[in-house]
Amino acid sequence: MPNKSVGESKKQGALDHCEHTGRPAYIEVGVTLTQMRPTGLVNVRVRPDNLAVESIRNKLGCDLPTVPGTVESSSDCHILWIGPTEWLVTMSSCEGSVASEVLSAALAEFHAAVNDVSDSLHIIRVSGEDARLVLEKGCSLDLHQREFRPGRCARSVIAKATVLLHQTDDAPSFELYVDRSYAEYLWRWLEDAASTLVGVKRQE
Amino acid sequence: MFQIDCPFCGPRWQVEFVCGGEAHIERPINPDMLSDDEWADYVFMRTNSKGMHYERWCHIHGCRQWFNAARDTVSDKIHATYRMGEKPPELSS
Numbered sequence: 001m002p003n004k005s006v007g008e009s010k011k012q013g014a015l016d017h018c019e020h021t022g023r024p025a026y027i028e029v030g031v032t033l034t035q036m037r038p039t040g041l042v043n044v045r046v047r048p049d050n051l052a053v054e055s056i057r058n059k060l061g062c063d064l065p066t067v068p069g070t071v072e073s074s075s076d077c078h079i080l081w082i083g084p085t086e087w088l089v090t091m092s093s094c095e096g097s098v099a100s101e102v103l104s105a106a107l108a109e110f111h112a113a114v115n116d117v118s119d120s121l122h123i124i125r126v127s128g129e130d131a132r133l134v135l136e137k138g139c140s141l142d143l144h145q146r147e148f149r150p151g152r153c154a155r156s157v158i159a160k161a162t163v164l165l166h167q168t169d170d171a172p173s174f175e176l177y178v179d180r181s182y183a184e185y186l187w188r189w190l191e192d193a194a195s196t197l198v199g200v201k202r203q204e
Numbered sequence: 205m206f207q208i209d210c211p212f213c214g215p216r217w218q219v220e221f222v223c224g225g226e227a228h229i230e231r232p233i234n235p236d237m238l239s240d241d242e243w244a245d246y247v248f249m250r251t252n253s254k255g256m257h258y259e260r261w262c263h264i265h266g267c268r269q270w271f272n273a274a275r276d277t278v279s280d281k282i283h284a285t286y287r288m289g290e291k292p293p294e295l296s297s
């Protein structure tokens with residue numbers, strides 16, 4: 001019924017057609033790949049002086065992390081450190097356009113840039129006891145738990161794709177923020193990396 | 205694996221960085237007064253040192269910040285990295 005879809009503006013994810021290709025590999029290996037559907041992603045650039053940090057805290061109930069590679073979180077928001085004057089704000093309760101309005105209002109008095117990047121980034125969650133093994137096949141970051149823990153993030157390269165990586169729990173789970181055009185490539189690379197671990201495990 | 209010590213992020217793999225050429229080249233404050241030779245020197249001429257070389261790098265796939273590095277062009281060893289605006293450390297190769 002072609003008429004039914006007219007007027008509907010259901011957003012399609014770049015990975016919607018990939019999720020059904022699940023091979024048993026990553027169940028056996030102890031890794032689950034999931035396409036995440038965040039609502040609002042906003043890139044913020046501002047000099048993090050006390051007044052700017054306070055203004056964001058008042059609006060979002062969340063601090064701007066100033067320690068490199070750390071994440072501050074509240075009930076519906078994460079703020080990921082990208083650089084000394086740059087952050088990615090993720091909101092689970094509202095669309096990017098609303099989130100960027102909230103942040104623009106918070107930073108109206110400051111020399112700042114606020115950009116809604118919700119549609120330009122995709123989030124792939126890599127979770128399970130073997131998640132580190134899979135990521136380490138293409139990423140040079142030291143992800144060992146003595147170095148990298150929940151609440152840490154890093155922008156780096158995984159299998160030649162630029163990725164912002166955020167560890168969210170001790171499972172361990174990692175959320176990979178990747179440019180939309182790289183999302184399918186990275187997804188397929190992760191599937192492949194997980195499937196080759198099956199052989200490694202069977203040899204043990 | 206070649207690592208570069210980003211002044212913000214710490215040691216990272218070299219593929220995360222790009223080199224931006226020689227550091228500490230200041231734009232002339234009196235451009236109207238320069239001769240063609242002086243302009244050519246500012247725009248084109250670089251030291252091409254054998255040994256210690258001060259250069260700009262950007263952590264393009266990381267924190268996106270520009271910084272400076274002192275690299276030995278013979279051994280490729282990076283002796284120091286420091287932030288923009290900071291004075292270069294005294295080093296000899």
Ligand SMILES: [Zn+2]
Binds near residue numbers: 211267
């Ligand atoms: Zn860096």
